[in-house]
Amino acid sequence: MQSFILCLFFGIFPICIHSRIVLDIYHDNSKANSGVSENVQTPNQTYDEISLTKYLNSEYYGLIKVGKPAKEFKVIFDTTWADSWLPSEHCALYELSCMWHTRYDSKKSSTYKEDGRKFEISNDEISLKGFLSVDDFHLPHLKVANQTFIEITHMPVMSTLLDKADGLIGLAFSSLAIDGTIPFFYNMIQQNIIKENIFTFYMNRDPTTSKAGNLILGGTDRSHIKTNLTYLPVIEKKYWTIRMDKIIVDVGNKSFSFCTNGCNAMIDTSSNAIVGPGNIIEKINDLIGAKSVWKFFAYKYMVDCRTFAKLPPITFVLGGKNFTIQSKYYVQHMTAFSATLCLSPFVRSNTDSKVWQLGGAFLMQFYTEYDLDRGRIGIAETLM
Structure with missing residues (x-):
């Protein structure tokens, strides 16, 4: 998740550009109809396809919904992580990056299950803190029940404030998952809702569109x-x-x-x-x-x-x-x-x-x- 902020000087005023995102003054947290299912699995559906959106050819994200009633999140499907995480409503007010993004609120979901185990990672690339929770994740046609994920209460401002995506779905191998938790794709396999234990990325090269391709x-x-x-x-x-x-x-x-x-x-x-x-x-x-x-x-x-x-x-x-x-x-x-x-x-x-x-x-x-x-x-x- 490479990122940096660059300021270019035009006249006397600097314009700051994030490596993954241009400063979007009107950050879109609207919940437009995305076609993501809520609590319903399409009969005979043996795979699911996620439309990806690109931002500056730097960030590629798709839409999921979590909980009941289901709330929509923009997430990166990341092959370098095994765990999944979302910003939490429990973030402190001074956590600007968390406040800027769509946050998960367990009190508003009837399918939430408490876990509570603490999570913290800090290295040269990212610093995150939070705790584990469990809820249902909804794709366009499939529901992944009882998915363990991290509710993030601390997100680094410099590397995440201006990201379009709210959170992340990890697609790496389960050996990287924390505390023996079951990663998202493995959960799909265990719940027998997909036919093949394969996922596929197809990226769109057309520079005139924000469509980034598809994840199957x-x-x-x-x-x-x-x-x-x-x-x-x-x-x-x-x-x-x-x-x-x-x-x-x-x-x-x-x-x-x-x-x-x-x-x-x-x-x-x-x-x-x-x-x-x-x-x-x-x-x-x-x-x-x-x-x-x-x-x-x-x-x-x-x-x-x-x-x-x-x-x-x-x-x-x-x-x-x-x-x-x-x-x-x-x-x-x-x-x-x-x-x-x-x-x-x-x-x-x-x-x-x-x-x-x-x-x-x-x-x-x-x-x-x-x-x-x-x-x-x-x-x-x-x-x-």
Whole structure:
């Protein structure tokens, strides 16, 4: 969940831009009819499909409802988390980020069950506090009963205040779940409401729409692919991490290779960024002509919006096959008050980890299937 805030100075007034969101003065917490079910499971439905919305090609979220009467939340479906969390009505008034988002109120749900176990995480990327609760989660056609989730009472302002999404549904392996709780997708399997133990992401590359594609829980839709699937085994059933053969940047008639002895790569559906070791990220950004945004924000790089479509293609070699992303899709465009900023998706890791994270800038051009039983990911190039 990479994030930062950048202020650009136009005249004497700064315009501040969040890496995942432009300051949205009229933040939309309205509860428009989303088609999400409430307490009803559609007969004979063996999978469910969630429409995803993109914001600045940086944040991808869908809609769920929780409780009875059901309340709607915007959530990120995140392959790097196993747990699910929502902002809580129990947040203190000074918790600005929590107050800004839609909050879960257990007192207003007749299907709420108390758990009460405490939760806290603090690392270089995020700091969260809260406690566990249980309630029913509602998708467009299916109900996931008795889902344990975290009611968050502390959210870091700098990294979450301006996010469009309220919370998160974790789709990583159960070994990462806290205190032996059952993650969301595993609950769907145990309750026998889906036919296949597979979930699928299809991302929409069309820059003229906010539609980000679809998440299919319990099934596949291969009508979106133009090549056969390449299956890659998951290295360890924690994160959706696979082995990457190498990365190739083609500049003119020259090719530059990185990770030539192979490296591990985690698929990350929570953000646009492609995260890697700092020294390699700097070299890749230099090859595509990206400049550091600011000394203070050295992990973000900017490219020329006038020539972004001519930047070099980047190839990720996976399972001996080339998966190439084009700059017209991987460059992130951010606009505020008629000012546009074009960012490289290549971001240095703020830890010492050598594991790469392949986010939306990669997924935008590739359909991915996550097979829980076989412990593998299927990847194929999408149709235009």
